[in-house]
Amino acid sequence: MSIAYQIVVCAGIVPDPLQTLEPVTSPAGPALKNEMMLPAVLDPWAGHALFEAANLAKNLPGSKVWLVSFGPKAKLQQVMMTVAQKVPFELVALDGPASGFTEATEVAAALTEAIQAIPALDKSKLLVFGGWESASRGAGATLQMLGERLGISDQFQGVDELKVSADGTMEIWERIEGGRHQVSQCAGAPALLGWATGNLPEPKNNPQVGMTNMRTVMPALQKAKPQKLAGDGLKFASVTLPKQMRDTKIVKDASPDDIAKEIVDWIKQ
Amino acid sequence: METILVLAHTEADGSPAQTVRESLHAAVNLHQASPDSKLVVGLIGTNVEAAANAIAACPATKYFGVTGAEFAQPRYATDCAAAEAICKSAQATIVIAPATARWNRVLAGLAQRLGGRADTHVTGISAESGVIGISRWYYRQRMEALVQRTQRPWIVAIDPGSQTPCNCGAGTAVVEVISMQIPEASLRTKVVGVRAPAADAQTIRPDAKLLFVTGAGWTKKQADGQTHVPEAEHLIRDFLKVSRASLGSSKSLVDLGGEGQAILPFLSHLNQIGQTGATPRHPKGLSTCCHGEEPHTVGWRFIAERRAISLDANCGWARGKTDVLYVADAFQVMQKVNALLAANP
């Protein structure tokens, strides 16, 4: 039996992690200072999910990858300029805030609607991928809620490995405590996988892939539906940066012997 | 009036984990600060009596359980169904659960199923002036928020290590066992095992007093123009052996493995600390040959005392990210450290 999947990867965008972030209060609740000016990247763990999806699709002919991304249209476009060069996918874009302060369940509702609107979606072939936690809210909540809405109750989080057997059985490795992995066998699609780092390096830019992707990326961005997130019942009483900058003592010109002694004394304290 | 449910799964041996006691501690505090609230406990596992008895002296007034061999498996479908049944039976409005890997897979889905809301990685619960609030971090530990919600049920996953465990003693608890039919569709997934490195190769030790972080500098050309990877490997292994520290790493160093360069064989992405790695909790942390860039140091949020060794006096650590920065050659220093620790363990 040959297996072909419909792999839907949900990936948001986040500020480049090298940026300094500062919270501010906006009329809509907390936000980041100069949020629209900050350079954005594809949410890293969701990025790994995309690369794993593309690799799986490449190895199982007939499979297809969709990238469903929720974020401000202009920023999405910017990020897609690089992401589209990495691996083949069809973009489904939703135009709305990428903030970590939005409500996961509302984002999940919007993503569900977008996924259900994908033409010829066949649930028996469906794998929903994403990052196990975002770099913004970092809650690991959206995918689970999306899975519930889609009626998928074979869900896995912190996935580092997926192996598909010839009969469609999947072996899945999830991160658990103490640097270990839990290994599960799942009878087959539909399933939802929140990826951790996986095993693949970031693919090199491929301009040809970029050109092909761009044919669908631009129209998808143009028809991206504006989304309003109400944040009903949710209140941020405060958002603050950690108070303490440490008063770093810089020790120069000490001998390795002296430093070692000081470190050992400290470890043993 | 709030009904506060502590929701837990038992360990393989039937006991409650330390993390359950941490959640219980937070729940008891909230219960005491919320007049008219009720405190109840829900447990899931093959058998939950032993776990319920182990904490029976806590102020909970009722215990619910879902039991059976199929509930021993950390599997989304059965865990979510069992948790849903308990929440409904208990009519819980606030659900406090330890953020174990097992519960982290399930709790947000559970909230969706119950029409409620979930907050994960919670590090504190308060009830000032009668308003319940939870603290959690946003943007990978860069900023901390106090969140309040009107929706119920509100599911709160408490990060392990963020609370003191309660010391409620043992007793005899009467558990109301909820009987459940498991549909065939919930058994499509089977947990078949756990993969862990051999005991002597296990470098991630969550209970260690010290986090020892290695950076890419260990594999870089040194003053003599050469790399010294085998020597680095020895020094790091020896230190882990004598100190029993937990091993963390920068991304740059673990990524080298994927790019096929000579690299320290005992490091994997699981060791990575930071933005796209872990944020462990240890009382102390020692960084070596790592530059201390922000995407790395956000993973140090919960490391209390910090020291770093780097050749670069202007590295990120120097900018208020460590208590002490030793501007020195880590090869030389760690050799001496190992000798001192070996001579005087």
Ligand SMILES: Cc1cc2nc3c(=O)[nH]c(=O)nc-3n(C[C@H](O)[C@H](O)[C@H](O)COP(=O)(O)OP(=O)(O)OC[C@H]3O[C@@H](n4cnc5c(N)ncnc54)[C@H](O)[C@@H]3O)c2cc1C
């Ligand atoms: C999306 C994204 C996510 C990221 N996520 C993470 C993450 O989760 N974790 C993470 O760590 N990084 C992350 N990074 C990368 C991060 O920005 C840095 O590039 C990385 O942390 C640098 O690693 P390093 O300090 O080990 O290496 P380098 O920057 O190469 O620093 C090596 C250091 O070693 C010192 N050194 C060399 N030899 C010696 C010696 N003999 N003795 C003492 N010191 C010596 C050098 O002076 C230098 O300071 C991320 C980046 C991006 C863009």
